[in-house]
Amino acid sequence: MPSVASLANPTRFLALSALVLPWTAGAAVVLFAAGLYLALFASPADYQQGDSVRIMYVHVPSVTLAMGCYTLMAVSALGTLVWRHPLADVAARAAAPLGAAFTFLGLVTGAIWGKPMWGAWWVWDARLTSFLVLLVMYLGLIALWRAFDDPARAGRVAAVLILVGFINIPIIKFSVDWWNTLHQPASILRLSGPTIHPSMLWPLLLMMAAFAMLFASLWLAAMRAEIFRRRVRTAELVAAQPAAVRGSALAGAGIGGAGA
Amino acid sequence: MTVFGTIAGQTVRLALRAGGGAVVALVFFLAVVVVVPFGVGPDLRLLARIGPAMLWIAALLASLLGLDRLFGADREDGTLDLVVVSGESLVVYALGRAGGHWLTTGLPIAIAAPMLGILLNLEPPAMAAVALTLLAGTPALTLIGAVGAALTAGLPRGGLLIAVLVLPLTVPVLIFGVLATLGAVSDPEPFLSPFLLLCALTLAALALAPLAAAAALRLALE
Numbered sequence: 001m002p003s004v005a006s007l008a009n010p011t012r013f014l015a016l017s018a019l020v021l022p023w024t025a026g027a028a029v030v031l032f033a034a035g036l037y038l039a040l041f042a043s044p045a046d047y048q049q050g051d052s053v054r055i056m057y058v059h060v061p062s063v064t065l066a067m068g069c070y071t072l073m074a075v076s077a078l079g080t081l082v083w084r085h086p087l088a089d090v091a092a093r094a095a096a097p098l099g100a101a102f103t104f105l106g107l108v109t110g111a112i113w114g115k116p117m118w119g120a121w122w123v124w125d126a127r128l129t130s131f132l133v134l135l136v137m138y139l140g141l142i143a144l145w146r147a148f149d150d151p152a153r154a155g156r157v158a159a160v161l162i163l164v165g166f167i168n169i170p171i172i173k174f175s176v177d178w179w180n181t182l183h184q185p186a187s188i189l190r191l192s193g194p195t196i197h198p199s200m201l202w203p204l205l206l207m208m209a210a211f212a213m214l215f216a217s218l219w220l221a222a223m224r225a226e227i228f229r230r231r232v233r234t235a236e237l238v239a240a241q242p243a244a245v246r247g248s249a250l251a252g253a254g255i256g257g258a259g260a
Numbered sequence: 261m262t263v264f265g266t267i268a269g270q271t272v273r274l275a276l277r278a279g280g281g282a283v284v285a286l287v288f289f290l291a292v293v294v295v296v297p298f299g300v301g302p303d304l305r306l307l308a309r310i311g312p313a314m315l316w317i318a319a320l321l322a323s324l325l326g327l328d329r330l331f332g333a334d335r336e337d338g339t340l341d342l343v344v345v346s347g348e349s350l351v352v353y354a355l356g357r358a359g360g361h362w363l364t365t366g367l368p369i370a371i372a373a374p375m376l377g378i379l380l381n382l383e384p385p386a387m388a389a390v391a392l393t394l395l396a397g398t399p400a401l402t403l404i405g406a407v408g409a410a411l412t413a414g415l416p417r418g419g420l421l422i423a424v425l426v427l428p429l430t431v432p433v434l435i436f437g438v439l440a441t442l443g444a445v446s447d448p449e450p451f452l453s454p455f456l457l458l459c460a461l462t463l464a465a466l467a468l469a470p471l472a473a474a475a476a477l478r479l480a481l482e
Contacts, residue, residue: 081475133428140424147415156479157411161425164407164472168428 004079008086010227017220024217031210038203055113057204061211063106066134067169069099069215074166077159087223089155090230092162093145094222098215100138107131118182126175127183130168137165151230263348264356271330271360281326282364288325289369292318293376304381311380312390312441316434319369319394323401324426326365327409328419330357335414335480344481350474358406358470366398389444389451393458397437400462403469404429410476433461 007013039057046053073095079088110128111121122128141158148154176185187196194201275282296314297307331354334340343353373394374387382390408426412418436458443451 129431133431136424136428140421140428143421143424144411147412147417147421153479153482156482157476160472160476160479161411165429 004085010087010090013087014224014227017224021217021220021224024213024220028210028213028217031206031213035203035206035210039207043203044197044199049117052113052116053200055109056200057207059106059109059113060204061208062102062109063131064208065211065215066099066103066106066131067172068212069095069102070134070138070162070166070169073099073162074169077162080155080159081163087227089152089159090223090226091219092158093151093155094226095219096138096141096145098218098222100135100142102211102215103131103135103138107135123182125181125183126179127172127181130172130175134168134172137168141165151233263352264359267353267356268359268363271357272363275326275360275364281329282368285322285325285365286368286372289318289322289372290376292321293379296380308381308383308386311377311382312386312445313438314380315373315376315390316394316397316437316441319366319373319398320401320427320430320434322369323365323398324405324423326361327405327422327426328412330361330406330409331413331477331480332409332415332418335477340413340477340481344478350477351470354406354410354473354477355470358402358473361406362399362402366394366402370394370398383445386441386445389441392444393437393440393455396455396458396462397433400433400458400465401430403462403465404433407469407472407476410473410480413477413480433458436461 007016035057039054043054043057045051073092076088076092076095079085080092107128110131114123115121141161144158144161145151145154148157173186173189175181176183188194188201188204196204272282293315296310296318300306300310331340334343343350370391374382374391377387377390405422405426407429408422409418411425412421415421436454439449439454440451440458443449443454
């Protein structure tokens with residue numbers, strides 16, 4: 001079982017991810033098929049909300065993944081700054097657009113759920129507001145990465161920002177406890193155990209596993225793409241070098257030729 | 261202490277000179293407050309209701325000014341390298357720069373806010389509450405902004421990026437600042453608890469932001 005340290009070699013990581021990617025993708029397909037069947041057909045409708053409770057099976061995994069992705073990015077940021085792991089900043093940079101997409105999906109599915117339930121597409125309660133702030137943070141991070149030329153330096157600066165912004169994750173998690181929110185309080189991760197009925201809990205957990213496998217597949221693919229992108233960039237920089245030297249030598253010869 | 265005083269004093273002197281940001285931030289604050297009634301209409305009761313919030317938003321936006329030149333100039337001309345080589349702490353240096361920025365941006369805004377409150381039809385208790393909460397909250401805005409400035413030090417279009425990075429982190433300061441102001445003028449709502457939380461945010465920023473800014477500045481030197 002390769003350790004995190006042994007995965008520091010990009011070539012080794014590419015080889016390993018090429019092996020693992022088909023399995024995570026296949027697992028995602030299987031889990032989605034099973035999960036969607038359970039969620040849409042085999043689980044009960046809510047006694048109050050009717051069938052619109054089934055949005056939960058997309059909404060809850062999305063928001064869990066959005067926050068989990070940021071947590072993974074925070075661990076990667078520690079890997080970049082503290083342990084200097086060579087692929088940690090690649091991991092964080094590849095995860096950011098995925099996290100932003102899942103945050104956006106969570107916001108949209110939440111709005112679709114909220115309109116029939118609460119009568120409003122959007123309210124400014126603590127949970128929704130802090131989750132929207134998470135989206136802005138993701139987009140700010142992506143903008144910060146794109147503002148630097150050197151990807152390695154960008155990764156280190158972004159790592160500091162990821163760690164500074166991590167305070168938002170416990171705020172989102174505990175916002176329903178600390179403030180008077182319209183969003184319902186926690187039903188799964190509670191000290192006294194989940195309050196959700198097993199007939200709904202198991203499809204939900206299955207959908208969470210499906211989303212997690214989807215995220216793992218997309219993340220591995222994105223990391224591979226980022227590694228290849230950096231190799232292309234390095235190759236372009238190296239290829240540009242002799243051309244510049246060649247170009248200035250030609251210009252010198254041209255000036256000399258014109259003078260002569 | 262003397263290092264902090266030297267750097268803060270230099271920041272203030274640079275800002276007060278021609279081309280510095282001291283007066284500009286104040287004028288920007290005025291400009292935003294003047295624009296508000298053009299947008300929401302001249303209804304005095306409405307202006308009095310949203311006045312404290314608009315003053316706080318204008319103070320937040322004005323505090324973001326001058327942040328992109330806070331560390332960028334030093335990185336470009338080598339002063340940052342001198343600070344590190346001389347053995348001085350980057351934390352104290354960052355604190356000094358932030359302190360100088362607050363003295364030329366946050367403090368004048370907090371003092372000018374009551375007078376601009378007249379434009380928004382604020383009552384004297386509201387004006388006093390706005391001034392007090394701005395005094396307590398603008399250091400947090402400057403310090404969090406300094407972290408953003410350190411992260412983007414030397415980037416060509418860093419100014420707008422700083423605003424994007426810093427605004428989400430300053431939202432709690434804004435929330436508690438406005439809550440405290442509204443609590444001072446309306447009876448049932450408390451003033452002390454949001455105000456104390458605001459002071460707590462400033463103290464936390466004072467403790468943590470210079471560390472984050474120093475870490476980011478060290479990365480900027482690579």
